[in-house]
Amino acid sequence: MSQAVLPRGRPRRGAQVALTILALVIAVGAYILVGLGRRGNVPVTLALYGSIFAVGYAAAALVIRRFAPAADPVLFPTAAVLTGLGFAMIFRLSGGLAAEQATWVAVGITAFCLTLVLVRDHRQLDAYTYTIGLIGIVLLLLPIVPGIGRTINGARLWVRIGPIGFQPSEIGKVLIVVFLASYLNQKRELLRVATGGIGPLRLPPAKHLMPVLLAWGASLAVLFIQRDLGASLLYFGIFVVMLWVATGRIAYLLIGLLLFAAGAAIGYAIFDHVQLRVDVWLRALDPDKVFDLGYGQLAQAQFGMATGGLVGVGLGRGSPGLIPFASTDFIFAAIGEELGLLGTVGVLLLYVVLVGKGLRAALACPDGFGRLLATGLSAAVALQTFVIVGGVTRVIPLTGVTLPFVSYGGSSLVSNFVLLALLVRISAGPAPTRPRRGG
Amino acid sequence: MERQVRQLAVALLVLFVVLIAQVSYVQVFAAERLAENPANAKRQLIAEYEVARGSILAADRRTVLAASRRSAGDLRFLRRYTAGPLYAHLTGYYSFVFGRSELEQAYNDFLAGTAPQLLPQTFADMVLGRPRRGASIVTTIDPVVQRAAQVALGDLPGGVVAIDPRTGNVLALVANPSFDPNPLSSHDPEEIRTTWEALNADPEKPLVSRASDELYPPGSTFKIVVAAAALENGYGPDSTWPNPSELDLPDTVETLENFGGATCSGGSQITLADALRQSCNVVFGEIGLTLGPAALAEQAWAFGFAPTAMTGDVDFDIPFQEGIFPDPTYFVTRRPAVALSAIGQDNVAANPMQMGLVAAAIANGGVLMRPRLVTEVRGADGRVIETYEPEAYSRPMSPENAALLAAMMVDVVQNGTGAAAQIPGVSVAGKTGTAQHGEGQAPHAWFVSFAPAENPQVAVAVIVLDGGSLGSDATGGQVAAPIAKAVMEAALNG
Numbered sequence: 001m002s003q004a005v006l007p008r009g010r011p012r013r014g015a016q017v018a019l020t021i022l023a024l025v026i027a028v029g030a031y032i033l034v035g036l037g038r039r040g041n042v043p044v045t046l047a048l049y050g051s052i053f054a055v056g057y058a059a060a061a062l063v064i065r066r067f068a069p070a071a072d073p074v075l076f077p078t079a080a081v082l083t084g085l086g087f088a089m090i091f092r093l094s095g096g097l098a099a100e101q102a103t104w105v106a107v108g109i110t111a112f113c114l115t116l117v118l119v120r121d122h123r124q125l126d127a128y129t130y131t132i133g134l135i136g137i138v139l140l141l142l143p144i145v146p147g148i149g150r151t152i153n154g155a156r157l158w159v160r161i162g163p164i165g166f167q168p169s170e171i172g173k174v175l176i177v178v179f180l181a182s183y184l185n186q187k188r189e190l191l192r193v194a195t196g197g198i199g200p201l202r203l204p205p206a207k208h209l210m211p212v213l214l215a216w217g218a219s220l221a222v223l224f225i226q227r228d229l230g231a232s233l234l235y236f237g238i239f240v241v242m243l244w245v246a247t248g249r250i251a252y253l254l255i256g257l258l259l260f261a262a263g264a265a266i267g268y269a270i271f272d273h274v275q276l277r278v279d280v281w282l283r284a285l286d287p288d289k290v291f292d293l294g295y296g297q298l299a300q301a302q303f304g305m306a307t308g309g310l311v312g313v314g315l316g317r318g319s320p321g322l323i324p325f326a327s328t329d330f331i332f333a334a335i336g337e338e339l340g341l342l343g344t345v346g347v348l349l350l351y352v353v354l355v356g357k358g359l360r361a362a363l364a365c366p367d368g369f370g371r372l373l374a375t376g377l378s379a380a381v382a383l384q385t386f387v388i389v390g391g392v393t394r395v396i397p398l399t400g401v402t403l404p405f406v407s408y409g410g411s412s413l414v415s416n417f418v419l420l421a422l423l424v425r426i427s428a429g430p431a432p433t434r435p436r437r438g439g
Numbered sequence: 440m441e442r443q444v445r446q447l448a449v450a451l452l453v454l455f456v457v458l459i460a461q462v463s464y465v466q467v468f469a470a471e472r473l474a475e476n477p478a479n480a481k482r483q484l485i486a487e488y489e490v491a492r493g494s495i496l497a498a499d500r501r502t503v504l505a506a507s508r509r510s511a512g513d514l515r516f517l518r519r520y521t522a523g524p525l526y527a528h529l530t531g532y533y534s535f536v537f538g539r540s541e542l543e544q545a546y547n548d549f550l551a552g553t554a555p556q557l558l559p560q561t562f563a564d565m566v567l568g569r570p571r572r573g574a575s576i577v578t579t580i581d582p583v584v585q586r587a588a589q590v591a592l593g594d595l596p597g598g599v600v601a602i603d604p605r606t607g608n609v610l611a612l613v614a615n616p617s618f619d620p621n622p623l624s625s626h627d628p629e630e631i632r633t634t635w636e637a638l639n640a641d642p643e644k645p646l647v648s649r650a651s652d653e654l655y656p657p658g659s660t661f662k663i664v665v666a667a668a669a670l671e672n673g674y675g676p677d678s679t680w681p682n683p684s685e686l687d688l689p690d691t692v693e694t695l696e697n698f699g700g701a702t703c704s705g706g707s708q709i710t711l712a713d714a715l716r717q718s719c720n721v722v723f724g725e726i727g728l729t730l731g732p733a734a735l736a737e738q739a740w741a742f743g744f745a746p747t748a749m750t751g752d753v754d755f756d757i758p759f760q761e762g763i764f765p766d767p768t769y770f771v772t773r774r775p776a777v778a779l780s781a782i783g784q785d786n787v788a789a790n791p792m793q794m795g796l797v798a799a800a801i802a803n804g805g806v807l808m809r810p811r812l813v814t815e816v817r818g819a820d821g822r823v824i825e826t827y828e829p830e831a832y833s834r835p836m837s838p839e840n841a842a843l844l845a846a847m848m849v850d851v852v853q854n855g856t857g858a859a860a861q862i863p864g865v866s867v868a869g870k871t872g873t874a875q876h877g878e879g880q881a882p883h884a885w886f887v888s889f890a891p892a893e894n895p896q897v898a899v900a901v902i903v904l905d906g907g908s909l910g911s912d913a914t915g916g917q918v919a920a921p922i923a924k925a926v927m928e929a930a931l932n933g
Contacts, residue, residue, distance in 0.1 A: 244443060245444060246440065375447065386455070393462055
């Protein structure tokens, strides 16, 4: 493919509007179907939630049109469908959680719009490499601070200050990708230089290997101190991928894999909960184990998806309440039960589209920073989806991360909308300096 | 950098392909195995109760014995038995804690909609997104006869069976005590367990049907089997037999007496017909010893009796315990037992269902029809899925001998111990029984009958536990015969 087939800067308003309306119809439609499936009538909250989605999506479309008219017309609508499906599923599981999630959808879209308005050009961010990096690291490690950190479900991921609780690592994730894009873009040439080698591997000098080792150490710290397997895997994966893309050195990828394997082995050797995760993964359906708590939870997710079969039992008509953590870690299984294989593959294809469009934005971006940033953000979405869906479906051991845009959770939703805004910004290029007229 | 981004795109796409392959595996290829996992009980339960389970209908196709209703709870359908205990031993219960019984169990494939014959419809339902619907079954039960049997039996412990001898159709099957299947079939595990424990702690064992599950000595009603054996072995109704006041039993100092110790009237010799009319134990003891255990066993087995409780082979739609007549080898060292067995004591055992089959075979010209409870399976759309035709089980008697025995049994009702079963204008054939079953306990009262004798339409067998008195064989008739009469009247007028 050549640059010629990756047009950039040409406004595609029609597609953007049509797809956003389609996303709104799917989102509100799924939510109405949940009401019909559960109680046989349209949900009484239709006016409230329907208008949140209608106003929110319309606002986002207007902001895109005003501040990023050349944006990829598929990016926002794809995330909007995922958000809507996730909301319908959360509404199906719990009216209370749905009220919170609706609030977070509103906050998330506001954050999306603010990001597009404030970040007129993604290169603005390149100026604050270390500030952003520092904030990112602080956010990541904030839950460790005594007094404000909270341990929920065995992992120390939460911060609670007064009445507001949030998962700082979610927003930290975005900042760290921004930092890495900026840092790696600056050091790209240095890191490319290969002086020595082990066998066929050509390695850069030891001092340039430091960042890899540092990231590895940070990931292990997240794993050891916060006991957050999923985030640890995710950060390290994002880092290695970005390092490889920045330098083109396959050696980083291989070293990264080796270090990851070593980290995993160490984690397995010294942590009971890591050993348990692996055993649960392998033996979730083992007749001797399936009645035990952890095993049974993963087994229930399998049962739910199996119940859904090809076409699902219908929105609002299954029993996803039997699946533990159905609104967060296991929401994919709940979707599998009610929407079947058609639903789960549909959701996965939406991520393929989202990630594909993100990478396409990366390829079309003329500057190295933007290109690395779009790549890192896209990879973050893809890896996070793989980690949680792979965990739920037993491809890999289950580690608790959210399913982007779909899972219940404010921090996750808001940070993913910020991430999406950055991708939209990169796909659109700098905002027009004058307000556009007409349309 | 561009090359790496493209390679990354391919790598990430591979990850998603892996995920799609795995969800396909979990949701489609492994789905059935996952559905059957023992830890998946709750979903299996919900899936089972998702189905609009078919109804169990009476022969009139209007009276509903069991039906499913929409329920507000987690489980979509609730099983209801509107007549409470009346049909409980026929329908059985449908419990998610203790499983199913009787017709609910025997026809579960159809009722639950899982039978392969229902595939076209269930597939259509699946495609249209409708809940799976089970098929309904039409039984042979006549609600009028069933209700009459329940009313006639009242609170007496025992059982009643009414059979159409021509088809083997079971018109009524009532046992006391019965139980209400509704609480056992509810959605409340606590209620189900409490009810279950109470029913099982009850010494009267309400869950077990006294009409078809338990066994009792048939007493003098078994004399019609012995009389059939005598006829089939060449002894006519007028064949004469010695008529002493008591019979010396072989190999022992014990003797066999008539009921109350009396001598049957008619002098020193008595005919077979006369002995049946008066229910002479002494004479039937003689006949048994003369015919021998092999002839008796062969006759009893042809009527559906079995050598042991385990070996019965009468195919009935719900569990049925056939009567017992021991293997002839049993009698080799127990010759007195032959005489006792010939009057329905010792190890001979039966229940109303078994004795109803004996009466039905005699009524039907010697041909025993297989008892039938279900005639038809109808899909939820009303289409007939299966029909079950009447079929013969055995031919225990020749038509001539059957007619002779029927005439002898008419005599029992007109001039003998069964007078209480007389119906004005209808010739009733019958035989009483007063079966002893333990020292100091009142004997069971029996009556086995059919009507009209010349054109039989219904055969009825009744047992009232502990209902007779030790004084006279006629007391069995006095207690049980009116019940049989009421049931026959209901069947003939219906």
